[in-house]
Amino acid sequence: MKKFTSIVTDFNNHKKDIATFFQGKFISDDYIKIESDVAEGFIIFHKLSDNDHFIVFNIQLKDDVEYELDYSNAEHFDRLAAFFNNETYVKSIDEETDQLIQYDGFYTCDKEVRIKGKIKKGDFLQHISFFHTTDIFDNYINEKVRNYYKTQKHFLIYLDNRSELNNFKKTLINIFTYPPEILNKVLKIKLHELKYILLARLFNLDIDKLSTKNTSISNYHLKIIFEIRTSILEDLREKPNVGDFITKYGIHKTLLQSLFQETFGYTIYNFFTAQRMEKTKEALIDKKMSTTEIAYEYGFSDVQHFSKQFKKFFEQTPSNYFKKFNIK
Template identity: 25%
Template sequence: MYLEYICPPMPHLIVAGRSIFRPGDIHERRVLTDIFDLIVVEKGTLYMEEDGYQYTLNAGDYLILVPNKRHKGFRPCLEETHFSWLHFSTTGSFGLEFSSKQQKRKRMNHRKYYKKDDFSFFISNQAHLNTQQTSFILSIIDRLEEVKIDNPAHEKIFFKPKVDEFEAQRLFLSVLDSIRTQEYFSTDFDIASQIYSYIESHSNQSFSLDTLTEKFSYHKSYIIQLTKKHFGTTPAQLHNQFRLEKSRNLLLKTTMSIQEIAEELGFYDAAYFSKLFKREYHSSPKNYRKDFFAHTERKEDTL
Protein backbone atom coordinates (compact mmCIF):
# COMPACT_ATOMS: atom_id res chain seq x y z
CA MET A 1 0.00 0.00 0.00
CA TYR A 2 1.23 3.50 -0.84
CA LEU A 3 0.59 6.78 0.95
CA GLU A 4 -0.11 9.64 -1.45
CA TYR A 5 0.58 13.11 -0.05
CA ILE A 6 -1.07 16.02 -1.88
CA CYS A 7 1.10 19.14 -1.76
CA PRO A 8 1.43 21.99 -1.01
CA PRO A 9 1.86 22.03 1.90
CA MET A 10 4.60 19.48 2.53
CA PRO A 11 4.41 17.20 5.60
CA HIS A 12 6.24 18.54 8.66
CA LEU A 13 8.11 16.97 11.57
CA ILE A 14 6.67 17.09 15.09
CA VAL A 15 9.15 15.07 17.16
CA ALA A 16 11.70 12.27 16.76
CA GLY A 17 12.73 9.71 19.33
CA ARG A 18 14.09 6.28 20.09
CA SER A 19 12.67 3.39 22.12
CA ILE A 20 14.27 0.33 23.70
CA PHE A 21 11.96 -2.58 24.53
CA ARG A 22 12.81 -5.53 26.76
CA PRO A 23 11.73 -9.12 26.05
CA GLY A 24 8.09 -9.18 27.07
CA ASP A 25 7.45 -5.48 26.33
CA ILE A 26 4.63 -4.69 23.93
CA HIS A 27 3.73 -1.48 22.09
CA GLU A 28 0.85 0.47 23.64
CA ARG A 29 -2.63 0.59 22.11
CA ARG A 30 -3.51 4.08 20.84
CA VAL A 31 -4.94 6.32 18.12
CA LEU A 32 -2.82 9.29 17.02
CA THR A 33 -5.10 12.11 15.90
CA ASP A 34 -3.82 13.64 12.65
CA ILE A 35 -0.32 12.24 13.33
CA PHE A 36 1.74 9.83 11.22
CA ASP A 37 4.20 7.55 13.03
CA LEU A 38 7.24 6.39 11.04
CA ILE A 39 9.00 3.48 12.79
CA VAL A 40 12.44 2.16 11.77
CA VAL A 41 13.71 -0.97 13.54
CA GLU A 42 17.41 -1.03 14.31
CA LYS A 43 17.68 -4.25 16.33
CA GLY A 44 15.36 -7.10 17.28
CA THR A 45 11.75 -7.53 16.15
CA LEU A 46 8.71 -5.33 16.75
CA TYR A 47 5.17 -6.66 16.30
CA MET A 48 2.68 -3.98 15.25
CA GLU A 49 -0.98 -4.14 14.30
CA GLU A 50 -3.02 -1.42 12.58
CA ASP A 51 -6.76 -1.86 12.09
CA GLY A 52 -6.38 -5.64 12.29
CA TYR A 53 -3.44 -5.91 9.87
CA GLN A 54 -0.29 -7.29 11.50
CA TYR A 55 3.30 -6.29 10.67
CA THR A 56 6.39 -8.13 11.87
CA LEU A 57 9.22 -5.59 11.69
CA ASN A 58 12.79 -6.85 11.75
CA ALA A 59 16.03 -4.86 11.67
CA GLY A 60 16.02 -2.61 8.60
CA ASP A 61 12.24 -2.61 8.21
CA TYR A 62 10.16 0.55 8.40
CA LEU A 63 6.43 1.13 8.82
CA ILE A 64 4.34 4.30 8.56
CA LEU A 65 1.22 4.19 10.73
CA VAL A 66 -1.48 6.55 9.47
CA PRO A 67 -3.49 9.03 11.55
CA ASN A 68 -6.78 8.26 13.25
CA LYS A 69 -6.43 4.47 13.06
CA ARG A 70 -6.03 2.27 16.11
CA HIS A 71 -2.62 0.61 16.33
CA LYS A 72 -0.97 -1.55 18.96
CA GLY A 73 1.57 -4.29 19.50
CA PHE A 74 0.01 -7.65 18.70
CA ARG A 75 2.55 -9.62 20.69
CA PRO A 76 5.41 -8.96 23.14
CA CYS A 77 8.98 -8.60 21.95
CA LEU A 78 10.94 -11.84 22.23
CA GLU A 79 14.32 -10.09 22.47
CA GLU A 80 15.64 -6.64 23.27
CA THR A 81 14.39 -4.43 20.46
CA HIS A 82 15.60 -0.96 19.45
CA PHE A 83 13.62 1.26 17.11
CA SER A 84 13.62 4.91 16.13
CA TRP A 85 10.53 6.89 15.27
CA LEU A 86 9.31 10.14 13.73
CA HIS A 87 5.94 11.72 14.43
CA PHE A 88 4.89 13.98 11.60
CA SER A 89 1.79 15.59 10.18
CA THR A 90 0.38 17.43 7.19
CA THR A 91 -2.31 20.06 6.90
CA GLY A 92 -2.79 18.93 3.31
CA SER A 93 -4.73 15.89 2.22
CA PHE A 94 -3.44 12.35 1.79
CA GLY A 95 -4.77 9.05 0.55
CA LEU A 96 -3.98 5.34 0.36
CA GLU A 97 -3.29 3.82 -3.06
CA PHE A 98 -2.38 0.33 -4.28
CA SER A 99 0.28 1.62 -6.68
CA SER A 100 2.55 4.63 -7.03
CA LYS A 101 3.41 6.90 -9.90
CA GLN A 102 6.04 9.53 -10.49
CA GLN A 103 4.71 12.94 -11.42
CA LYS A 104 6.64 15.13 -13.82
CA ARG A 105 6.73 18.86 -13.23
CA LYS A 106 4.48 20.75 -15.61
CA ARG A 107 5.85 23.35 -17.95
CA MET A 108 5.49 26.93 -16.76
CA ASN A 109 3.20 29.33 -18.60
CA HIS A 110 2.09 32.94 -18.14
CA ARG A 111 -0.89 31.96 -15.96
CA LYS A 112 1.18 30.17 -13.30
CA TYR A 113 3.49 32.87 -11.97
CA TYR A 114 1.77 33.20 -8.61
CA LYS A 115 0.19 29.87 -7.75
CA LYS A 116 1.71 26.44 -7.32
CA ASP A 117 -0.26 23.59 -8.89
CA ASP A 118 -1.05 20.71 -6.58
CA PHE A 119 1.31 17.76 -6.89
CA SER A 120 1.63 14.36 -5.21
CA PHE A 121 4.41 12.19 -3.94
CA PHE A 122 4.05 8.55 -2.97
CA ILE A 123 5.70 6.54 -0.19
CA SER A 124 5.17 2.86 0.54
CA ASN A 125 3.70 2.45 4.02
CA GLN A 126 6.19 -0.34 4.77
CA ALA A 127 9.29 -1.92 3.23
CA HIS A 128 12.75 -3.26 3.99
CA LEU A 129 15.66 -0.82 3.71
CA ASN A 130 19.12 -1.82 2.58
CA THR A 131 22.01 -1.45 5.01
CA GLN A 132 23.19 1.90 3.66
CA GLN A 133 19.71 3.41 3.77
CA THR A 134 19.03 2.12 7.26
CA SER A 135 22.28 3.65 8.54
CA PHE A 136 21.53 6.95 6.79
CA ILE A 137 17.99 7.26 8.16
CA LEU A 138 18.97 6.22 11.69
CA SER A 139 21.79 8.78 11.67
CA ILE A 140 19.31 11.50 10.66
CA ILE A 141 16.85 10.50 13.37
CA ASP A 142 19.71 10.54 15.89
CA ARG A 143 20.28 14.23 15.05
CA LEU A 144 16.56 14.90 15.42
CA GLU A 145 16.06 12.84 18.59
CA GLU A 146 14.39 14.66 21.48
CA VAL A 147 12.88 11.70 23.35
CA LYS A 148 14.36 8.40 24.51
CA ILE A 149 12.11 5.72 26.00
CA ASP A 150 14.37 3.20 27.73
CA ASN A 151 12.29 0.42 29.26
CA PRO A 152 15.27 -1.58 30.61
CA ALA A 153 16.38 1.53 32.55
CA HIS A 154 12.76 2.45 33.46
CA GLU A 155 13.16 5.99 32.19
CA LYS A 156 11.90 8.46 29.60
CA ILE A 157 14.42 11.17 28.77
CA PHE A 158 13.77 14.47 26.99
CA PHE A 159 16.69 16.16 25.23
CA LYS A 160 17.35 19.70 24.10
CA PRO A 161 17.06 20.00 20.29
CA LYS A 162 20.38 19.47 18.52
CA VAL A 163 19.42 21.53 15.44
CA ASP A 164 17.22 24.55 14.80
CA GLU A 165 13.67 24.24 13.45
CA PHE A 166 14.56 24.94 9.83
CA GLU A 167 17.31 22.31 9.84
CA ALA A 168 15.03 19.81 11.60
CA GLN A 169 12.41 20.12 8.87
CA ARG A 170 15.06 19.82 6.16
CA LEU A 171 16.46 16.65 7.74
CA PHE A 172 12.98 15.19 8.13
CA LEU A 173 12.22 15.74 4.44
CA SER A 174 15.54 14.08 3.58
CA VAL A 175 14.28 10.93 5.36
CA LEU A 176 11.07 10.92 3.32
CA ASP A 177 13.08 11.63 0.18
CA SER A 178 15.42 8.72 0.88
CA ILE A 179 12.49 6.33 1.10
CA ARG A 180 10.69 7.89 -1.87
CA THR A 181 13.81 7.93 -4.06
CA GLN A 182 14.38 4.23 -3.45
CA GLU A 183 10.87 3.45 -4.62
CA TYR A 184 10.79 5.70 -7.69
CA PHE A 185 14.25 5.26 -9.08
CA SER A 186 15.22 1.75 -8.07
CA THR A 187 13.26 -0.51 -10.40
CA ASP A 188 15.02 -3.57 -9.12
CA PHE A 189 14.02 -2.70 -5.55
CA ASP A 190 10.39 -2.57 -6.63
CA ILE A 191 10.75 -6.02 -8.22
CA ALA A 192 12.56 -7.33 -5.15
CA SER A 193 9.80 -5.97 -2.89
CA GLN A 194 7.16 -7.73 -4.97
CA ILE A 195 9.12 -10.99 -4.73
CA TYR A 196 9.50 -10.47 -0.96
CA SER A 197 5.72 -9.92 -0.56
CA TYR A 198 4.89 -12.93 -2.74
CA ILE A 199 7.17 -15.25 -0.76
CA GLU A 200 5.72 -13.95 2.52
CA SER A 201 2.12 -14.46 1.41
CA HIS A 202 2.89 -17.98 0.12
CA SER A 203 5.20 -19.07 2.93
CA ASN A 204 2.85 -21.88 4.02
CA GLN A 205 3.36 -23.52 0.64
CA SER A 206 6.43 -25.44 -0.48
CA PHE A 207 9.11 -23.22 -1.99
CA SER A 208 9.80 -23.32 -5.73
CA LEU A 209 12.24 -21.08 -7.56
CA ASP A 210 10.60 -22.22 -10.80
CA THR A 211 7.31 -20.77 -9.59
CA LEU A 212 9.00 -17.41 -8.95
CA THR A 213 10.54 -17.33 -12.42
CA GLU A 214 7.16 -18.10 -13.96
CA LYS A 215 5.38 -15.52 -11.79
CA PHE A 216 7.83 -12.64 -12.39
CA SER A 217 9.27 -13.64 -15.79
CA TYR A 218 12.90 -13.28 -14.70
CA HIS A 219 15.77 -15.76 -14.73
CA LYS A 220 16.43 -17.67 -11.52
CA SER A 221 19.87 -16.13 -11.06
CA TYR A 222 18.47 -12.60 -11.37
CA ILE A 223 15.78 -13.27 -8.77
CA ILE A 224 18.40 -14.63 -6.37
CA GLN A 225 20.62 -11.61 -7.11
CA LEU A 226 17.79 -9.17 -6.32
CA THR A 227 16.82 -10.69 -2.98
CA LYS A 228 20.45 -10.99 -1.88
CA LYS A 229 21.11 -7.38 -2.86
CA HIS A 230 18.13 -5.85 -1.07
CA PHE A 231 17.39 -8.29 1.75
CA GLY A 232 20.75 -9.97 2.27
CA THR A 233 19.42 -13.48 1.69
CA THR A 234 18.22 -15.88 -1.02
CA PRO A 235 14.53 -16.47 -1.86
CA ALA A 236 14.67 -19.93 -0.27
CA GLN A 237 16.17 -18.51 2.92
CA LEU A 238 13.51 -15.79 2.98
CA HIS A 239 10.85 -18.48 2.66
CA ASN A 240 12.26 -20.33 5.66
CA GLN A 241 12.54 -17.12 7.69
CA PHE A 242 8.87 -16.36 7.14
CA ARG A 243 7.87 -19.92 8.04
CA LEU A 244 10.00 -19.89 11.19
CA GLU A 245 8.60 -16.52 12.22
CA LYS A 246 5.08 -17.89 11.81
CA SER A 247 6.09 -20.92 13.82
CA ARG A 248 7.16 -18.67 16.71
CA ASN A 249 3.75 -17.04 16.61
CA LEU A 250 1.98 -20.41 16.68
CA LEU A 251 4.20 -21.66 19.50
CA LEU A 252 3.39 -18.70 21.72
CA LYS A 253 -0.23 -18.02 20.80
CA THR A 254 -1.68 -21.51 20.35
CA THR A 255 -1.59 -24.90 22.03
CA MET A 256 -0.75 -26.68 18.76
CA SER A 257 1.80 -29.48 19.04
CA ILE A 258 5.20 -29.25 17.35
CA GLN A 259 4.04 -31.81 14.77
CA GLU A 260 0.88 -29.80 14.03
CA ILE A 261 2.86 -26.58 13.63
CA ALA A 262 5.31 -28.27 11.27
CA GLU A 263 2.45 -29.59 9.13
CA GLU A 264 0.65 -26.24 9.18
CA LEU A 265 3.73 -24.50 7.76
CA GLY A 266 4.55 -27.11 5.14
CA PHE A 267 7.63 -28.73 6.71
CA TYR A 268 7.96 -32.32 5.58
CA ASP A 269 8.60 -33.57 9.13
CA ALA A 270 8.75 -32.21 12.66
CA ALA A 271 12.40 -33.20 13.14
CA TYR A 272 13.50 -31.10 10.16
CA PHE A 273 11.39 -28.18 11.41
CA SER A 274 12.94 -28.44 14.89
CA LYS A 275 16.45 -28.53 13.39
CA LEU A 276 15.85 -25.33 11.39
CA PHE A 277 14.18 -23.64 14.35
CA LYS A 278 17.08 -24.43 16.70
CA ARG A 279 19.60 -23.21 14.11
CA GLU A 280 17.73 -19.88 13.86
CA TYR A 281 16.74 -19.28 17.50
CA HIS A 282 19.32 -21.39 19.41
CA SER A 283 16.60 -23.32 21.18
CA SER A 284 14.28 -26.18 20.34
CA PRO A 285 10.63 -25.25 19.68
CA LYS A 286 9.59 -27.02 22.89
CA ASN A 287 12.11 -25.19 25.07
CA TYR A 288 11.42 -21.88 23.32
CA ARG A 289 7.74 -22.10 24.25
CA LYS A 290 8.55 -23.23 27.79
CA ASP A 291 11.10 -20.44 28.40
CA PHE A 292 8.80 -17.73 27.06
CA PHE A 293 5.92 -18.61 29.36
CA ALA A 294 8.25 -19.04 32.32
CA HIS A 295 9.60 -15.53 31.68
CA THR A 296 6.06 -14.14 31.34
CA GLU A 297 5.01 -15.72 34.65
CA ARG A 298 8.04 -14.32 36.45
CA LYS A 299 7.31 -10.86 35.08
CA GLU A 300 3.67 -11.05 36.22
CA ASP A 301 4.76 -12.15 39.70
CA THR A 302 6.92 -9.02 40.07
CA LEU A 303 4.10 -6.64 39.08
Protein backbone atom coordinates (compact mmCIF):
# COMPACT_ATOMS: atom_id res chain seq x y z
CA MET A 1 0.00 0.00 0.00
CA LYS A 2 1.37 3.37 -1.07
CA LYS A 3 0.12 6.57 0.54
CA PHE A 4 -0.29 9.91 -1.21
CA THR A 5 -0.86 13.00 0.93
CA SER A 6 -0.87 16.57 -0.27
CA ILE A 7 -1.64 19.94 1.30
CA VAL A 8 -2.63 21.86 -1.79
CA THR A 9 -1.73 25.56 -1.88
CA ASP A 10 -1.67 26.37 -5.59
CA PHE A 11 -2.03 24.70 -8.98
CA ASN A 12 1.70 24.20 -9.61
CA ASN A 13 2.21 22.73 -6.16
CA HIS A 14 -0.62 20.28 -6.85
CA LYS A 15 0.89 19.28 -10.21
CA LYS A 16 4.31 18.65 -8.70
CA ASP A 17 2.93 16.57 -5.83
CA ILE A 18 0.96 14.39 -8.26
CA ALA A 19 3.92 13.95 -10.61
CA THR A 20 6.26 13.07 -7.74
CA PHE A 21 3.97 10.49 -6.20
CA PHE A 22 3.15 8.69 -9.45
CA GLN A 23 6.78 9.00 -10.62
CA GLY A 24 5.57 10.61 -13.82
CA LYS A 25 7.45 12.48 -16.52
CA PHE A 26 6.28 15.85 -17.84
CA ILE A 27 6.05 15.42 -21.62
CA SER A 28 4.79 18.99 -21.72
CA ASP A 29 3.73 21.53 -19.11
CA ASP A 30 0.23 20.05 -19.04
CA TYR A 31 0.84 16.34 -19.77
CA ILE A 32 2.38 13.77 -17.42
CA LYS A 33 3.20 10.33 -18.77
CA ILE A 34 3.30 7.63 -16.09
CA GLU A 35 5.12 4.31 -16.37
CA SER A 36 6.16 3.42 -12.84
CA ASP A 37 5.65 0.80 -10.17
CA VAL A 38 2.73 2.90 -8.89
CA ALA A 39 0.64 3.28 -12.05
CA GLU A 40 0.58 3.45 -15.82
CA GLY A 41 -1.20 5.98 -18.01
CA PHE A 42 -1.32 9.76 -18.13
CA ILE A 43 -2.59 12.85 -16.31
CA ILE A 44 -3.51 16.06 -18.11
CA PHE A 45 -3.84 19.56 -16.68
CA HIS A 46 -5.88 22.19 -18.50
CA LYS A 47 -6.34 25.82 -17.50
CA LEU A 48 -9.47 27.60 -18.69
CA SER A 49 -8.23 30.76 -16.98
CA ASP A 50 -5.95 31.73 -14.09
CA ASN A 51 -8.55 30.53 -11.59
CA ASP A 52 -10.41 27.80 -13.49
CA HIS A 53 -8.72 24.55 -14.43
CA PHE A 54 -9.13 20.79 -14.85
CA ILE A 55 -7.11 17.75 -13.90
CA VAL A 56 -7.85 14.59 -15.90
CA PHE A 57 -6.66 11.18 -14.69
CA ASN A 58 -6.43 8.15 -16.97
CA ILE A 59 -4.27 5.66 -15.09
CA GLN A 60 -4.30 2.04 -14.00
CA LEU A 61 -2.91 1.32 -10.54
CA LYS A 62 -0.07 -1.16 -10.12
CA ASP A 63 -0.26 -1.05 -6.34
CA ASP A 64 -2.89 -0.27 -3.73
CA VAL A 65 -3.00 3.48 -3.11
CA GLU A 66 -4.39 5.38 -0.16
CA TYR A 67 -4.69 9.13 -0.61
CA GLU A 68 -5.64 12.24 1.36
CA LEU A 69 -5.82 15.75 -0.09
CA ASP A 70 -6.27 18.90 1.97
CA TYR A 71 -7.53 21.87 -0.05
CA SER A 72 -8.21 24.24 2.84
CA ASN A 73 -5.10 26.36 2.16
CA ALA A 74 -5.56 26.54 -1.60
CA GLU A 75 -5.52 30.03 -3.09
CA HIS A 76 -6.31 29.27 -6.72
CA PHE A 77 -9.99 28.28 -6.58
CA ASP A 78 -13.25 28.68 -4.62
CA ARG A 79 -14.99 25.42 -5.40
CA LEU A 80 -14.29 21.93 -6.72
CA ALA A 81 -16.49 19.71 -8.89
CA ALA A 82 -15.37 16.08 -9.11
CA PHE A 83 -16.63 13.80 -11.90
CA PHE A 84 -16.55 10.01 -12.33
CA ASN A 85 -15.43 9.24 -8.80
CA ASN A 86 -14.02 6.01 -7.49
CA GLU A 87 -14.89 5.24 -3.88
CA THR A 88 -13.96 8.44 -2.09
CA TYR A 89 -14.62 9.94 1.32
CA VAL A 90 -14.97 13.68 1.77
CA LYS A 91 -14.99 15.60 5.04
CA SER A 92 -15.34 19.32 5.63
CA ILE A 93 -12.74 20.74 7.98
CA ASP A 94 -15.36 21.49 10.66
CA GLU A 95 -17.26 18.18 10.36
CA GLU A 96 -16.74 14.86 12.11
CA THR A 97 -18.36 12.48 9.61
CA ASP A 98 -16.87 11.37 6.31
CA GLN A 99 -19.21 11.51 3.30
CA LEU A 100 -18.94 8.53 0.95
CA ILE A 101 -18.86 9.34 -2.76
CA GLN A 102 -18.87 6.31 -5.07
CA TYR A 103 -21.25 6.96 -7.92
CA ASP A 104 -20.99 8.54 -11.34
CA GLY A 105 -22.13 12.09 -11.61
CA PHE A 106 -20.43 14.90 -9.83
CA TYR A 107 -19.69 16.00 -6.32
CA THR A 108 -19.20 19.68 -5.61
CA CYS A 109 -17.76 21.41 -2.58
CA ASP A 110 -15.94 24.49 -1.36
CA LYS A 111 -12.21 24.26 -0.60
CA GLU A 112 -12.65 23.71 3.14
CA VAL A 113 -12.46 19.95 2.68
CA ARG A 114 -10.21 16.94 3.00
CA ILE A 115 -10.70 14.24 0.40
CA LYS A 116 -9.46 10.74 1.02
CA GLY A 117 -9.90 7.27 -0.40
CA LYS A 118 -8.36 4.02 -1.50
CA ILE A 119 -7.78 2.65 -4.99
CA LYS A 120 -6.97 -1.01 -5.43
CA LYS A 121 -4.21 -2.48 -7.55
CA GLY A 122 -5.51 -3.06 -11.07
CA ASP A 123 -8.26 -0.44 -10.80
CA PHE A 124 -8.61 2.28 -13.40
CA LEU A 125 -8.80 5.88 -12.27
CA GLN A 126 -10.59 7.85 -15.00
CA HIS A 127 -11.51 10.88 -12.97
CA ILE A 128 -11.86 14.60 -13.68
CA SER A 129 -11.54 17.42 -11.15
CA PHE A 130 -12.68 20.94 -12.03
CA PHE A 131 -11.28 23.69 -9.81
CA HIS A 132 -13.03 27.01 -10.31
CA THR A 133 -14.13 30.33 -8.89
CA THR A 134 -17.80 31.22 -8.52
CA ASP A 135 -17.39 33.85 -11.25
CA ILE A 136 -18.18 31.22 -13.89
CA PHE A 137 -21.84 31.31 -12.80
CA ASP A 138 -22.39 35.04 -13.18
CA ASN A 139 -23.55 34.96 -16.80
CA TYR A 140 -25.38 31.61 -16.75
CA ILE A 141 -26.96 30.90 -13.38
CA ASN A 142 -29.78 32.93 -11.86
CA GLU A 143 -29.20 34.65 -8.55
CA LYS A 144 -31.33 32.22 -6.54
CA VAL A 145 -29.40 29.17 -7.72
CA ARG A 146 -26.06 31.00 -7.48
CA ASN A 147 -26.68 31.96 -3.86
CA TYR A 148 -27.76 28.43 -2.97
CA TYR A 149 -24.66 26.95 -4.58
CA LYS A 150 -22.34 29.38 -2.83
CA THR A 151 -23.83 28.64 0.61
CA GLN A 152 -23.44 24.86 0.35
CA LYS A 153 -20.19 23.54 1.79
CA HIS A 154 -20.66 20.43 -0.26
CA PHE A 155 -23.44 18.50 -1.91
CA LEU A 156 -23.97 15.69 -4.37
CA ILE A 157 -25.51 15.83 -7.81
CA TYR A 158 -25.76 12.49 -9.54
CA LEU A 159 -26.04 12.42 -13.33
CA ASP A 160 -24.99 8.86 -14.07
CA ASN A 161 -28.24 8.04 -15.86
CA ARG A 162 -28.50 11.35 -17.70
CA SER A 163 -27.71 10.90 -21.37
CA GLU A 164 -25.39 13.93 -21.63
CA LEU A 165 -22.98 12.61 -19.02
CA ASN A 166 -23.24 9.02 -20.24
CA ASN A 167 -22.40 10.14 -23.76
CA PHE A 168 -19.58 12.34 -22.48
CA LYS A 169 -17.97 9.47 -20.60
CA LYS A 170 -18.24 7.07 -23.55
CA THR A 171 -16.63 9.64 -25.83
CA LEU A 172 -13.97 10.40 -23.23
CA ILE A 173 -12.87 6.76 -22.99
CA ASN A 174 -12.50 6.68 -26.77
CA ILE A 175 -10.55 9.96 -26.79
CA PHE A 176 -8.13 8.50 -24.24
CA THR A 177 -6.85 6.17 -26.99
CA TYR A 178 -5.79 9.07 -29.26
CA PRO A 179 -2.09 9.92 -29.77
CA PRO A 180 -0.96 12.51 -27.16
CA GLU A 181 -0.61 15.41 -29.59
CA ILE A 182 -4.23 14.92 -30.77
CA LEU A 183 -5.58 13.86 -27.39
CA ASN A 184 -4.53 17.10 -25.74
CA LYS A 185 -6.28 19.29 -28.30
CA VAL A 186 -9.52 17.28 -28.43
CA LEU A 187 -9.69 16.88 -24.66
CA LYS A 188 -9.51 20.63 -24.10
CA ILE A 189 -12.63 21.04 -26.22
CA LYS A 190 -14.42 18.27 -24.30
CA LEU A 191 -13.54 19.84 -20.95
CA HIS A 192 -15.29 23.03 -21.99
CA GLU A 193 -18.31 20.85 -22.76
CA LEU A 194 -18.13 19.29 -19.30
CA LYS A 195 -18.10 22.74 -17.74
CA TYR A 196 -21.37 23.55 -19.48
CA ILE A 197 -22.92 20.22 -18.49
CA LEU A 198 -22.20 21.27 -14.90
CA LEU A 199 -23.68 24.72 -15.44
CA ALA A 200 -26.78 23.32 -17.15
CA ARG A 201 -27.42 20.93 -14.26
CA LEU A 202 -27.05 23.71 -11.70
CA PHE A 203 -29.24 25.98 -13.81
CA ASN A 204 -32.05 23.41 -13.57
CA LEU A 205 -31.89 22.95 -9.80
CA ASP A 206 -35.30 23.44 -8.21
CA ILE A 207 -34.15 25.53 -5.26
CA ASP A 208 -37.62 25.78 -3.74
CA LYS A 209 -37.58 22.01 -3.16
CA LEU A 210 -34.07 21.89 -1.73
CA SER A 211 -33.02 22.56 1.82
CA THR A 212 -31.16 25.85 2.27
CA LYS A 213 -29.12 24.38 5.11
CA ASN A 214 -25.64 22.95 4.78
CA THR A 215 -26.40 19.25 4.94
CA SER A 216 -24.38 16.07 4.82
CA ILE A 217 -26.39 12.94 4.11
CA SER A 218 -25.27 10.02 6.25
CA ASN A 219 -23.77 7.01 4.50
CA TYR A 220 -26.64 4.91 5.92
CA HIS A 221 -29.27 7.15 4.30
CA LEU A 222 -27.22 7.44 1.12
CA LYS A 223 -27.26 3.65 0.80
CA ILE A 224 -31.04 3.61 1.21
CA ILE A 225 -31.78 6.23 -1.42
CA PHE A 226 -29.43 4.57 -3.90
CA GLU A 227 -31.18 1.25 -3.35
CA ILE A 228 -34.46 3.03 -4.06
CA ARG A 229 -32.97 4.62 -7.14
CA THR A 230 -31.78 1.22 -8.38
CA SER A 231 -35.20 -0.35 -7.88
CA ILE A 232 -36.80 2.49 -9.87
CA LEU A 233 -34.36 2.12 -12.76
CA GLU A 234 -34.85 -1.64 -12.87
CA ASP A 235 -38.48 -1.19 -13.92
CA LEU A 236 -39.42 2.06 -15.64
CA ARG A 237 -42.80 0.63 -16.63
CA GLU A 238 -44.25 0.92 -13.14
CA LYS A 239 -44.71 4.08 -11.10
CA PRO A 240 -42.73 3.75 -7.82
CA ASN A 241 -44.73 3.20 -4.66
CA VAL A 242 -43.31 5.53 -2.00
CA GLY A 243 -45.34 3.76 0.68
CA ASP A 244 -43.52 0.50 -0.04
CA PHE A 245 -40.16 2.25 0.42
CA ILE A 246 -41.29 3.76 3.72
CA THR A 247 -42.34 0.34 5.00
CA LYS A 248 -39.21 -1.41 3.80
CA TYR A 249 -36.71 1.08 5.20
CA GLY A 250 -38.63 2.43 8.19
CA ILE A 251 -38.00 6.03 7.21
CA HIS A 252 -40.44 8.93 7.43
CA LYS A 253 -41.96 10.03 4.12
CA THR A 254 -40.90 13.67 4.49
CA LEU A 255 -37.30 12.73 5.32
CA LEU A 256 -37.14 10.21 2.49
CA GLN A 257 -38.41 12.68 -0.10
CA SER A 258 -36.12 15.39 1.22
CA LEU A 259 -33.00 13.19 1.08
CA PHE A 260 -33.88 11.92 -2.37
CA GLN A 261 -34.49 15.47 -3.60
CA GLU A 262 -31.23 16.73 -2.08
CA THR A 263 -29.23 14.00 -3.80
CA PHE A 264 -30.83 13.66 -7.22
CA GLY A 265 -32.55 17.01 -7.66
CA TYR A 266 -35.96 15.35 -8.10
CA THR A 267 -38.74 13.93 -5.97
CA ILE A 268 -39.00 10.14 -6.26
CA TYR A 269 -41.85 10.32 -8.77
CA ASN A 270 -40.27 13.11 -10.82
CA PHE A 271 -37.01 11.14 -10.91
CA PHE A 272 -38.91 8.15 -12.27
CA THR A 273 -40.61 10.33 -14.88
CA ALA A 274 -37.38 12.02 -15.97
CA GLN A 275 -35.54 8.71 -16.30
CA ARG A 276 -38.39 7.08 -18.18
CA MET A 277 -38.65 9.95 -20.64
CA GLU A 278 -34.88 10.02 -21.18
CA LYS A 279 -34.99 6.31 -22.00
CA THR A 280 -37.81 6.79 -24.50
CA LYS A 281 -35.78 9.52 -26.20
CA GLU A 282 -32.76 7.21 -26.41
CA ALA A 283 -35.00 4.47 -27.82
CA LEU A 284 -36.22 6.82 -30.55
CA ILE A 285 -32.64 7.58 -31.54
CA ASP A 286 -31.70 3.91 -31.41
CA LYS A 287 -34.39 3.10 -34.01
CA LYS A 288 -34.74 -0.53 -32.91
CA MET A 289 -38.38 -0.07 -31.83
CA SER A 290 -41.37 1.67 -33.31
CA THR A 291 -43.12 4.46 -31.41
CA THR A 292 -45.87 2.00 -30.45
CA GLU A 293 -43.32 -0.51 -29.14
CA ILE A 294 -41.54 2.21 -27.15
CA ALA A 295 -44.84 3.31 -25.58
CA TYR A 296 -45.56 -0.28 -24.53
CA GLU A 297 -42.00 -0.96 -23.35
CA TYR A 298 -42.09 1.95 -20.93
CA GLY A 299 -45.55 1.43 -19.53
CA PHE A 300 -47.66 4.04 -21.31
CA SER A 301 -51.32 3.18 -21.77
CA ASP A 302 -51.18 3.88 -25.52
CA VAL A 303 -49.27 5.82 -28.18
CA GLN A 304 -51.38 8.93 -27.63
CA HIS A 305 -50.52 8.95 -23.91
CA PHE A 306 -46.83 8.54 -24.72
CA SER A 307 -46.92 11.29 -27.35
CA LYS A 308 -48.66 13.67 -24.95
CA GLN A 309 -46.13 13.03 -22.16
CA PHE A 310 -43.18 13.28 -24.55
CA LYS A 311 -44.37 16.65 -25.81
CA LYS A 312 -44.94 17.87 -22.27
CA PHE A 313 -41.43 16.85 -21.27
CA PHE A 314 -39.42 17.75 -24.41
CA GLU A 315 -41.74 20.35 -26.00
CA GLN A 316 -42.04 18.33 -29.20
CA THR A 317 -43.80 15.18 -30.32
CA PRO A 318 -41.91 11.90 -30.88
CA SER A 319 -42.47 12.24 -34.64
CA ASN A 320 -41.01 15.76 -34.67
CA TYR A 321 -38.07 14.50 -32.66
CA PHE A 322 -37.48 11.94 -35.41
CA LYS A 323 -37.51 14.65 -38.06
CA LYS A 324 -35.31 17.04 -36.09
CA PHE A 325 -32.50 14.53 -35.93
CA ASN A 326 -33.11 13.11 -39.42
CA ILE A 327 -34.02 9.74 -38.02
CA LYS A 328 -35.62 7.55 -40.65
